[in-house]
Amino acid sequence: MIKLLIGKGLEADMKKETFSISEFAKSTGVSVRTLHYYDEKNILKPKRDEHTGHRVYEQEDMIQLHKIMTMKFLGMSLDEIKAYMQANTFDLSFIDTLRLQESKLIKDREQIDIALDAIQRTVYLLENEKEVDHAVLISLLASMQNEKKQEELAKGIIKDDVMKKMFPQTAKEKMIFEQGLLTFYKRVRKHFGKSADDPEVQQMLDDFYRLILEVVGMDSLKELTDIFSLNIEDKENEERIEAYIQEIERLVPSPITEEEEAWLGQITTDYMGPLWDEEEGEN
């Protein structure tokens, strides 16, 4: 910007007109190899010294190289750049190219944002836990990786108002939930095989139940269990739910073994079942 205010033309110090490749490289900041490469690929072909065969760069090449660097900065490939290097003005088609670049970059940025979020949440968990099982962490990360996809899938089978309560919304909620899940899985590993009478097992289930309630809320939980309870009255709906579960399983691997899952299902019905039946009875 400033430069424009100066009018350095006054000095008129006609600088050295030509550069050797290393001088040119230094003054432009690109590597010698890159200049070789651009020459080889017919993107920037400087004159040659007839006798020595050395490349001789001039001011004009400087301008060309600036073009190249600029278009690279916009995210274009050298092939695209080569195509645009011919013409001397940018016209409307260049706008389209820019627009295309724009949407590409926006997509990239979204991916990066998701990954960053996942990383930050993971770092937080690791800092508190010191050591975490592979499977559990992978499961969580996979879950973060496609939170959006999961929500969209869920939209197909769950009503909007329930949806809003179903997924942890704030960053804090998410962290609490994930933290809770981690400790829960640890305890699953630890107590696996014990009976539903065991107090530690009961404590584990209580804590887990409370965690879910904390995030989801009682009424939403009711609705959820209604949806997923196998009251098979609606064939079509059941198929949709089945497909949904399949897809989620593909996206998010289970952090525990099938045996552990089975055991968990067993003790849950053993322990919680009576409670739920009681509540049902109240209606």
Place this chain on the structure above:
Amino acid sequence: MIKLLIGKGLEADMKKETFSISEFAKSTGVSVRTLHYYDEKNILKPKRDEHTGHRVYEQEDMIQLHKIMTMKFLGMSLDEIKAYMQANTFDLSFIDTLRLQESKLIKDREQIDIALDAIQRTVYLLENEKEVDHAVLISLLASMQNEKKQEELAKGIIKDDVMKKMFPQTAKEKMIFEQGLLTFYKRVRKHFGKSADDPEVQQMLDDFYRLILEVVGMDSLKELTDIFSLNIEDKENEERIEAYIQEIERLVPSPITEEEEAWLGQITTDYMGPLWDEEEGEN
């Protein structure tokens, strides 16, 4: 998330334990070639059918693949992933890896943001101008590309309060300024060679002067000209300014030829010079 609430272990439908490569590919969403590649690189080596030599994937491989996909999603290379695939728990060193990834991603995102901003401003300019000279646009883009670097360089030689006024701050200011520069350069091209007496030339300079004032402000402009006017009293300072100009020239190529620059300098002194002298005389 939901899946955890279901306890599908109840169904206990021990699914098919093994997959052919194409089944495995379909159910995980990765390509067959990728699976071949991971095998070849010892990242995921499934069992083989003794007789046919076909790869036989199991549930365990599904878990492994999920690990791989997750770590890839975090931006790690397959080499890094291979290293982490050995251990079965993530420990503190993994936090470091994540932190490193994090800063890498943040850098990437910053680059993207800068490029996006430049693209959007360029699209705006192109939409209004329909056709723009290569050199001018490149110059503008190069300028956008390292706005931050330019500001930092300027900090070395210009006082903070002037700084704040020197660079266009808001998006709107930037757009006005860039738009004005574009038309200014067009007119430079058009009128190149004419004398300072020419009314069109004078109009051009007036408009340009007004544009600068609009963005920079009168008092700051005074200070700027003071800094850059060749009142050589301070050797050291002069060298700093010289180095600054050099660096800016390296970063931002001039959008006009040296002849045009020289002409511009000439008519500026011819036309503006007297005016400035008058003002000086007032002090």
Place this chain on the structure above:
DNA sequence: CATATCACCTCACGTTACGTCAGGCGCAAG
């Protein structure tokens, strides 16, 4: 004058994470 160094040249392979053929095998159906 011989030689060491320098800057340059070309040629060519390595990198990442696969995509894309090409040629060949065993197995089932028509």
Place this chain on the structure above:
DNA sequence: CTTGCGCCTGACGTAACGTGAGGTGATATG
């Protein structure tokens, strides 16, 4: 018997250079 399917291995292509290896003309030094 042939056709086709699904699988196998091997090998080359991709983007944008990085990194040597080996050779040449010009200059600096002993």
